[in-house]
Amino acid sequence: MHRDLQLRFLRTMLRIRRVEERCIAFAETGEIRAHYHLYIGQEAAGTGASAALAPDDYVFTTHRNHGHVIAKGGDPGKVLAEIIGRSGGYLGGRGGTFHVAAPELGIPHTSAIVGGSLPIAAGVAFAVRRRKGQRATLAFFGDGTMEEGVFYETLNLAQLWRLPLVFFMENNSVSAAERAGRGSPTSEHAAKALSDVPRAFGVETATVDGTDVEAVFALVRRLLERVRSGEGPFFVESRTTRWPGNYGAFPKLVGGTTDIAWALDAASAPDGVRAWTMESDPVIAYAAKLLWHGAIDAAALRAIDAEVRGEVDRAARFALESPLPQAEALAGVG
Amino acid sequence: MSVEVRAPAATRTLKFAEALAEAVDEICAEDPRVVLIGARFTGHTPSAHVMEPVTRKHASRIVWPPISELAYCGVAVGAALAGLRPIVEMSTATFSYEAVPQIVNEAAVIAAMSGGRVRAPVVFHMLYGIRGGGGPQHSGSPQAWWWNSPGLQVAMPSSPADVKGLLRWAALRSEGPTVFMDHQRLMELEGPVPTGRHEIPFGQADVKRSGGDVTIVATSIQVSRALEAANRLAREDGIEVEVVDPRTLEPLDRATIFASVRKTGRVVVTDESHENAGVASGLAAIIAEECFDALRAPIRRVAIPPTPVPYAESLERALIPDTERLVAAVRALR
Structure with a gap:
């Protein structure tokens, strides 16, 4: 894989990690007003999938959207401003953390209802197909969506109408040992392997280690070529392992912010996060891989991290300095 | 916008169902962005047959979805986001209860959430009311639900001229989502209908x-x-x-x-x-x-x-x- 692309992957994943860490700080200071959801631990999936998309392809996401918007090219300042409900956010603060969308990036609307975006994504794909367009649609959603009826309705309809759509299911509840195996355990689903379900509808499925950015990129790029030639829809199960801070609706920064030096020695990560860092952290794993293959050295890695931190510091400042929206922003949108 | 609000000199006498069918015919002919998801606008009423020539003539503009109200209403929302002007024909209004999440929690909120930058001009057409023998599950009148959902327009025509004028306006001019409610027993009602492209903008009693x-x-x-x-x-x-x-x-x-x-x-x-x-x-x-x-x-x-x-x-x-x-x-x- 080309080194420029590898460095792009690393920067994007780090950018997501640093933005998400900033969200926890914003929650502690009360800038985030209610519960919220983070993408820590899934950075490789969003980054790899989005890198395979064309700039004008459509993306749909969920309540766990921050990373997807950044991966599609979202400005961290506008993302953070939206997350804390400021006028400089992508939606002027009307959507907030649950609904970050960026119409100009092909993310027209983000539903925070589990499964809410799925039929809308199918509708966009339907419109593209009717107009014989080439734009693909990729819908990110979590394994919990497969507990909703709308998933089955949408899957059936998408397959009946052969829509140019990738169902990108992020199963973030898989143990490190199970990521490469056949099982995809989730405590609330009767199906033993979630990707068996779409196959019953005749939908081709693929399973990928969602902590491996290059594997996700290669898979999605291949599927998008087939989608554009009319072979869709497809279903991907991306398997990741839950970050220890990510239980419940109020994430905790277990082990503190990620120290890029853990890429040199993952065992140096603090107690609460050590095992996860060693086995399941996509950012640290990728940095370590690039070090191992000599794509970068430790100094270059520190420089990239410092650069991204600076960028996210500026983004956070932009968000905090952005004014609260005024009541006039409510007018004229009925 | 040039519209004929008051009846011009020339009118003909049409049944409500005939005026409705004429509106659908004209809408399809005049705007290639219009797509019909379902097309049984006249339901099981004695005048059901008046839609037959229209559905034959515009067969390529109609998709017949599976019995998946939630998914196909969401598909309509997505298709509208991507530039089509979908009309969903849901038949009996109580079937819309299966699709409330997409109508109330997605279609209705999109414009408000984006400050009007993203709009979903979709029409949800349904046949409501005590039709005779419908029993408790096919006689429903959910108009108050829609009226209680900010972001939705609600049309309730009472005459052949009004059904034509209002449906044309909703399908061809409106930028927001509309729930269009026809009473099942109005289909046989006769009345004068202006010739030509009769349209009635919303908000005019x-x-x-x-x-x-x-x-x-x-x-x-x-x-x-x-x-x-x-x-x-x-x-x-x-x-x-x-x-x-x-x-x-x-x-x-x-x-x-x-x-x-x-x-x-x-x-x-x-x-x-x-x-x-x-x-x-x-x-x-x-x-x-x-x-x-x-x-x-x-x-x-x-x-x-x-x-x-x-x-x-x-x-x-x-x-x-x-x-x-x-x-x-x-x-x-x-």
């Missing part, structure tokens, strides 16, 4: 009969019943009733309603939904708030008592807010 003694604010099929009641009251009691038809609940033409109420000082509001927090209740509250000083008697509601609609004709008849009940309500005001 129509005084269907002038009178100085009592105002009946009536929606949809209740307009026919109110006109019958008015004729009887004029003949038997010498009471001159003014019948005001809002035509759309959202946007609501308050000025026309208030002007009539201020003239007569006596008001009956009637709609074929349930009394509890129904459309009649909502209209009564608005009138009471704004015109209390002009009222010379309490506002009366004529709606369906809070009982699920039964199957047996004798029981069903007891619930219908018919001419008899309107006459009694007006007499009770004196």
Whole structure:
């Protein structure tokens, strides 16, 4: 894989990690007003999938959207401003953390209802197909969506109408040992392997280690070529392992912010996060891989991290300095 | 925008169903962005067949979805986001209950969440009301639900001219989502329909009969019943009733309603939904708030008592807010 692309992957994943860490700080200071959801631990999936998309392809996401918007090219300042409900956010603060969308990036609307975006994504794909367009649609959603009826309705309809759509299911509840195996355990689903379900509808499925950015990129790029030639829809199960801070609706920064030096020695990560860092952290794993293959050295890695931190510091400042929206922003949108 | 609001010189007499079918035909012919998801606009009514030539002529513009109201309403929303102008024909209005998440929690909020940058011009057409033998699950009148959901427009035509004019406007001009509710028993109603591209912008009430003694604010099929009641009251009691038809609940033409109420000082509001927090209740509250000083008697509601609609004709008849009940309500005001 080309080194420029590898460095792009690393920067994007780090950018997501640093933005998400900033969200926890914003929650502690009360800038985030209610519960919220983070993408820590899934950075490789969003980054790899989005890198395979064309700039004008459509993306749909969920309540766990921050990373997807950044991966599609979202400005961290506008993302953070939206997350804390400021006028400089992508939606002027009307959507907030649950609904970050960026119409100009092909993310027209983000539903925070589990499964809410799925039929809308199918509708966009339907419109593209009717107009014989080439734009693909990729819908990110979590394994919990497969507990909703709308998933089955949408899957059936998408397959009946052969829509140019990738169902990108992020199963973030898989143990490190199970990521490469056949099982995809989730405590609330009767199906033993979630990707068996779409196959019953005749939908081709693929399973990928969602902590491996290059594997996700290669898979999605291949599927998008087939989608554009009319072979869709497809279903991907991306398997990741839950970050220890990510239980419940109020994430905790277990082990503190990620120290890029853990890429040199993952065992140096603090107690609460050590095992996860060693086995399941996509950012640290990728940095370590690039070090191992000599794509970068430790100094270059520190420089990239410092650069991204600076960028996210500026983004956070932009968000905090952005004014609260005024009541006039409510007018004229009925 | 150039629209013919008042009937021009030339009209023909059409049935409601014929005017509806003519509107669908013209809409498909005039705007290639229009796509029909389902097309049984005339349901199982005696006039169902009038749609047949239209669906034959525009077969390429129609998709017949699986029995998946939630998914296909979401598909319509997505298709609208991607630049099509979908009309969803849901048939019996109670089927829309399966799709409430997409209609109320997605379509309705998109424009508000994006500050009007993203819009979903989709029409959800449904046949509501006590059709005769529908029983508790096929006689529903959910108009108050939609009216209670900010971000949705609600159209309730009462005449052949209005169904054509309002549907053309919703499908071809509106930038927001519309719930378009036709009463199942209106399909046979005959009336004059202007020739040409007759359109009625939303938010324009129509005084269907002038009178100085009592105002009946009536929606949809209740307009026919109110006109019958008015004729009887004029003949038997010498009471001159003014019948005001809002035509759309959202946007609501308050000025026309208030002007009539201020003239007569006596008001009956009637709609074929349930009394509890129904459309009649909502209209009564608005009138009471704004015109209390002009009222010379309490506002009366004529709606369906809070009982699920039964199957047996004798029981069903007891619930219908018919001419008899309107006459009694007006007499009770004196």
